[in-house]
Amino acid sequence: MPIIGTAGHVDHGKTTLIKALTGIDTDRLKEEKKRGITIELGFAHIITPSGAKIGIVDVPGHEKFIKNMLAGAGSVDIALVVIAADEGIMPQTREHLDILRMLKITHGVVALTKTDLVEPDWLEMVAMEIEDEVQFLHNAKILPVSSITGEGMDELRTHLFELLETLPAYEPSQNFRLPIDRVFTMEGFGTVVTGTLIEGTLHEGEEVTIFPSLHTTKVRRLQVFGENATTASPGQRVAVNLPVKLEEVTRGDVLAPTNSMELSQTLDVRLDILPGVQRKIQNTRVHLYHGTRDILCRISTAGEHYARLHLAEPLATKTGDPFVIRFYSPLETIGGGVILDPVPASTRAGLAQRLAVKENGSITEKIATYVKERDFPTREYIKARFFNSSPQFDTVLQTLLDEETLYTAGECLIHKEFITWQGEQMQKMLDAYHKKNPLQKGMPINELRQNFPWHENNFATVLQLAAKLGYVKIATDRVAHKNFNAKANEAQQKAYNTLVQTVLNGGFAPPGVEELEGDNKTLFRQVLQTAVDDGSLVMLTPQIVIHTEFYNQAIEIFQREAAGKEITLAQFRDHLQTSRKYAMALLEHFDRKKISRKIGDARVAL
DSSP, X not given: OOEEEEEOOTTSSHHHHHHHHHSOOOOOSHHHHHHTSOOSOEEEEEEOTTSOEEEEEEOOOSGGGHHHHHHHHTTOSEEEEEEETTTOSOHHHHHHHHHHHHTTOOEEEEEEEOGGGSOHHHHHHHHHHHHGGGTTTTSXXXXXXXXXXXXXXXXXXXXXXXXXXXXXXXXXXXXXXXXXXXXXXXXXXXXXXXXXXXXXXXXXXOEEEEETTTEEEEOOEEEETTEEOXXXXXXXXXXXXXXXXXXXXXXXXXXXXXXXXXXEEEEEEEEEEOTTOOSOOTTOEEEEEETTEEEEEEEEEETTTEEEEEEEEEEEOOTTOEEEEEESSSOOEEEEEEEEESSOOSOOTTHHHHHHHHHHSOHXXXXXXXXXXXXXXXXXXXXXXXXXXOTTHHHHHHHHHHTTSEEEETTEEEEHHHHHHHHHHHHHHHHHHHHHOTTSSSEEHHHHHTTSOSOHHXXXXXXXXXXXXXXXXXXXXXXXXXXXXXXXXXXXHHHHHHHHHHHHHTTTSOOOHHHHHOSOHHHHHHHHHHHHHTTSEEEEETTEEEEHHHHHHHHHHHHHHTTTSOEEHHHHHHHHTOOHHHHHHHHHHHHHTTSEEEETTEEEEO
């Protein structure tokens, strides 16, 4: 259901008009009665000819209480602008109209009150003055009324009902959201919060999370328009009884499902500044009004129409949410806009262009942009956070996947440009590795992976895609630059042949690594690693290598002698006719390779 909200200068008769329309006095505080002005938000409802209850939010008109006005205006669908005929448009009228404009409220009607106090000619002149100011409200009708005599009230009521019929239906949402505008305790019940449900359906007994504290609780009881209910729908005024302490929730908090929103201290926005604002806004501290919350932030502009807002504390918002900003001191409305990214990437490069896509781009362009800015977002995350689970999303996403603009890694999405960037990073790392290890076929994949702090499956997908796009080539457990081919020069080949032959000649007791090393340690390490990688040699320990021919013989001897029985180290040593050192190195290597198992001082074959 839509919500009607008042707007207008102090003492222009907003509360009196609501009482005449609904029979409900929205001023409930003693101070409001004493001073004759609205201080806090007031709430009423009107019943349509079909029997539906439509909520009405009555806001204060005094400039000192603009914060309270903003807390109520955020959920309004139809503006009931109240202007006293004897005074016409006043300063607070204009500020309220500016706020409605910034909140993207485009439907409304003007109630020209106190008509019983003015002559017809004056009334006509005031109406003409108002027309230009309310063009943004779909050329709102200006209806003369008197709450005292009842003149025009039936026409106003009828027109409100007609406006309600013209409003578009609420966009479907899987998740409820209730910005809290009042918090109080009720004897026998405990803590109660109220607000206008702006999306989704809320059920009695349902689990809810309080944002931004992230405190999770359950709906104990539910009321809609003051009556007990089991569910609440969008647009309805709702009171929720929560089993929490009063200090655990406050105006400005939001009730929503767990994980349905994220907290952020940075927002990327479309920002419209009101005409006539002369003060500097770049890096200026201002008040941000979002939903029912007032929070301090700093503006960092990005081009003419966009900005990044740096918040003083975490806030939970959604893409498409409207907001208003006011100067910190003295308080003055600057403008407002729409949140384009509630959890933006940190980079500012090309920010204005990216925000232009997020505001005006096709759904195809938007999906690609949101994915490109994030590392491995899931498809459900992108769909829920930025497209409100739009039914178009899946079809458009599949097209992007078919065109290979996007790729998948399990449930995660990867943009092609991300693969390009990571492929280039891999090439740089591999170039450095190849210079140090020119005889190796490539860097061990596990070694390359240490440079990328991702889940193993994500790394494997990126590596495969980098190979598919031609940045690297993969051979078994190694990866190389696309242009690299291991090729030994004359000196390297000679050193390689000498090493392998020397170890072969050593049989079951080859020279140790230090003895084999010689003067050119760099060359030796290169050819040693190459011989191990290509399977010519087996490295038993960092100091002992053996030729593969003798290693395989050792396996055969062990498996024959240990078949169905235990074999000791001494026995194995004697069968090989070598020293205890080499026999021990072989057996421990067999243990690691699951060829043998140690039992006490002996071993058995596996």
